Amino acid sequence: MSDLLSQDEIDALLRGMSESSLHEAISDQDKDVLGEIGNISMGTAATTLSILLNQKVSITTPIVSVLKWDELPKEFPVPYVAIKVVYKEGLDGVNLLVLKKEDVEIIADLMMGGSGSIEFSEELSELQLSAIQEAMNQMVGSASTSLSSMLNLKIDISPPEAFVIDFAQNAEEMIPELKRADEIVKVAFRMTIGDLIDSQIMQLIPVDFAKQLVNAMLNSTLSTSSVQEKSEPKTSAQESAKTIEKTVKSEQSKKQQTGASLQSFQPKKEEKSERVYNVSPVQFESFDEEEERRYPENIELILDVPLEITVELGRTQKLVREILEFSTGSIIELDKLAGEPVDILVNGKVIAKGEVVVIDESFGVRITDIVNPSNRL
Known part of the structure; x- marks a missing residue:
């Protein structure tokens, strides 16, 4: 009997070694940390996407797994839309967001002011790719801001590329x-x-970059724990992930504790004695301004999201033949009278009225009226 191994036995050994090294590369604790990172950053991104689409958006329940490159065609058997994100500062790596083509078409239609109820096409147009790229740009920007806060790092990314x-x-x-x-x-x-989409959005991360994220998260968590608790740092990845989640919710906890302390406060009873009291009517402050300034508790998560401000002088409608007759010097009459307030729009939504002013050599707008202040968000 020969002592040499057959080719089948060699292949089986190589497969076994490959699978073993794959499982060692990312442990279950690392998966927990990556899931927590994705859960928090994608929660912030969902808030941003909700504002852009004017729809309720929820991105939850992360499931972390490890794949080989050769397994990707089986996991993604049909063409998908990928958004490539390259980290330039703070982290060094590439992150790939993957969405189904049908989901991208619905999001693109909502971005362009549609209802989302569309007939799917065989291929995506350049306009649809541009729309999803802009949506992902806003989402990834807010997610990076959240990630920067979690890791205590200044993080900068290149503009996402959709294809x-x-x-x-x-x-x-x-x-x-x-x-x-x-x-x-x-x-x-x-x-x-x-009620338009119930699907999946996926992140594909190289193992080396994933380990970099885990180490950055653990280092940030350990340093935060040592400063706040002044005790021996925890090395468990699960405990570290939970600590990060508690840190993100610290502001909400402080507010709840403050409310509880105010409720538990009871004024001391005055001892019976002959005292003279000055009685006067109670005057309460107006709470109108306070009501206008009441924002959601998690508003700080999207404070760094850039928005496009547009000032609209007026609009009009023309026939195609009239547009073809335009030439240099042609005058277009708008639907607003001279001196009438102009509209101030944020991402296409009217939020205020104003009047045009001149600042040095540039135009400006002085806000004269806020439209629906309670719905500005």
Whole structure:
């Protein structure tokens, strides 16, 4: 009997070693930390997307798994839309967001002011890719801000790039960084948008970058714990993830504690004695301004999200033949009278009225009226 191994036995040993090293690369504790990072950052991104689409958006329930590059075509058998995010500062790596093509078409339609009830096409247009790229740009920006707060790092990313990807054909050309990594962490989230979408949005992260995220999170958690608790730092990844979650919710806890302390306060009873009291009518302050300034408790999560402000002088409608007759010097009559307040729009929504002023050599707008102050968000 020969002592040499057959090719089948060699292949089986290599597969066993590969699977063993794959499981050692990302432990269950690391998966818990990655899930917590994704849960918090995607929660912030969902808030931003909700504002953009004017729909209720929920991105929850992260499920973390580890894949080999060769397994991606089986996981994603049809063409998907990928958004590539490159980290330039604070972290060094690539993150890939993956969405179903049908979900992208609905989001793009909502971004362009539609209802989301559409007939799906075979291919995405450049306009649809631009719309989803802008939506993801806003989402990833707010998620990076949240991640920066969690890790106590200044994080900067390149503008996200959106493209259609087929993992069985052009994935190696589109995302060579993941091909070189070979081992990839997939974080899948359930995403619901109103009653239009109930699907998944997925993150694909190279294992090396995933380990970098875990180490940054643990280091941040340990330093926070040592300063606040002045005790021996915890090394468990699960405990570290829970500490981070508590830190993010600290402001809400402080407010609840303050409310409880006010409720528990009871004035001391005055001892019976002959005293003269000055009695006067009670005058209460007006709470109108306070009501206008009452924002959601988690508003700080999106304070750094950039919004586009537009001042609209007026509008009009013309026929195609009239537009074709335009030439240099043509005058277009608008639907507003001279001196009438102009509209101030934020991301296409009217929030205020104003009057045009001149500041040095530039135009400006002085706000004269706030439209629906309670609905500005």
